[in-house]
Amino acid sequence: MKTALKSTPRKAVTREQAGLFGWQGIALERPEDWELTAFGGDVEQGHAYLDNGEQMCLRIRWETPRYLYGLDAAMRRYRRAVRRESNMKMVFEQQDPAVYPIEFGANKELRPFTWNGGEAAFGIAWRCKECNRIVIADVVAPVTARQQRTGRRVLATITDHADAGDTVLWAVYGFAFRTATIYNLDKALLETGRLRFAFRGPAQTWLRVERWGMATHALKKAPLDAWPEELLRMLKVRRTGNLASDKITWQGHAAYRFSAHAAQKGIKQLVSPPTPVEGVVWHDEERDKVLVVVAGGDTASDTVDCVAETVRCSR
Ligand SMILES: [Zn+2]
Numbered sequence: 001m002k003t004a005l006k007s008t009p010r011k012a013v014t015r016e017q018a019g020l021f022g023w024q025g026i027a028l029e030r031p032e033d034w035e036l037t038a039f040g041g042d043v044e045q046g047h048a049y050l051d052n053g054e055q056m057c058l059r060i061r062w063e064t065p066r067y068l069y070g071l072d073a074a075m076r077r078y079r080r081a082v083r084r085e086s087n088m089k090m091v092f093e094q095q096d097p098a099v100y101p102i103e104f105g106a107n108k109e110l111r112p113f114t115w116n117g118g119e120a121a122f123g124i125a126w127r128c129k130e131c132n133r134i135v136i137a138d139v140v141a142p143v144t145a146r147q148q149r150t151g152r153r154v155l156a157t158i159t160d161h162a163d164a165g166d167t168v169l170w171a172v173y174g175f176a177f178r179t180a181t182i183y184n185l186d187k188a189l190l191e192t193g194r195l196r197f198a199f200r201g202p203a204q205t206w207l208r209v210e211r212w213g214m215a216t217h218a219l220k221k222a223p224l225d226a227w228p229e230e231l232l233r234m235l236k237v238r239r240t241g242n243l244a245s246d247k248i249t250w251q252g253h254a255a256y257r258f259s260a261h262a263a264q265k266g267i268k269q270l271v272s273p274p275t276p277v278e279g280v281v282w283h284d285e286e287r288d289k290v291l292v293v294v295a296g297g298d299t300a301s302d303t304v305d306c307v308a309e310t311v312r313c314s315r
Helices: 073-083 145-155 215-221 224-234 300-310
Strands: 020-023 024-031 035-041 044-049 057-063 093-094 108-117 117-129 134-140 166-174 175-182 182-193 194-200 205-211 239-250 253-261 276-286 289-296
Touching: 020 035, 020 044, 020 224, 020 289, 024 175, 024 205, 057 145, 057 239, 073 117, 073 134, 117 145, 134 145, 134 300, 175 182, 175 300, 205 300, 215 276, 215 289, 224 276, 224 289, 239 276, 276 300
Parallel strands: none
Antiparallel strands: 020 024, 020 166, 035 044, 044 057, 057 134, 093 108, 108 117, 117 134, 166 175, 182 194, 194 205, 205 289, 239 253, 253 276, 276 289
């Protein structure tokens, strides 16, 4: 039985958007030298830290409380956490929301703040009136007025929810794509030379998005036409029947679009038919990358097309 699922990101990621940061529904305009250095949690509650390799660190925490007015409690927890990290007595001050652009404050219960205590920081906390998400973002140890301006400008670009098409941007290290919000990140393995995102969707659906660096080297070991088979093996897909693979052009690059069927796991395989697995793999010669999108489950074909359409590399 096919379930009607909304799994269709319609809006492509532009090349410029690849310079954005996107994670768990949080997105922001990232200065070129700022990059993700730590992350944790999930879409309900988590954090992501970015820094510019020098004195500035941007820390974003988010949570979605079950009740409408969780902002005070979230700020109390934040202040307690900061105080624990800081040895000195912390001076915490709320600022006038007018220090941020009016458009940024629209639909937000906005609380800008600064604190001082060993380290210094400024930041913003808000509750989004559209999705009820609470975000607390701060920039630690700003030194000069110029750095403060940069920090504030970056803070004011943060968005906290999916777009109108119910898709969210994932963008790190010059690699970007969009996924439907029905897919939850299961695991992200971000290594030098290989970025791997594993998502889980409803009704046993799953999605993998990967970027491999040093493609020329990797392709010497396994030419592109061998990748569909290799990828299914690496993803531990227990294939039933043949693997169909067609040479195509994807985003102007040599590519293979493939499909197969996978046996269900455990006892399920006795009662349930194999499920579709679909994928596309292409070689971006200019940036020396191999890009991979593979999906499983009833909506696999649609998901692969929609996600692969949004994949961009800026470096
Ligand atoms: Zn929101």
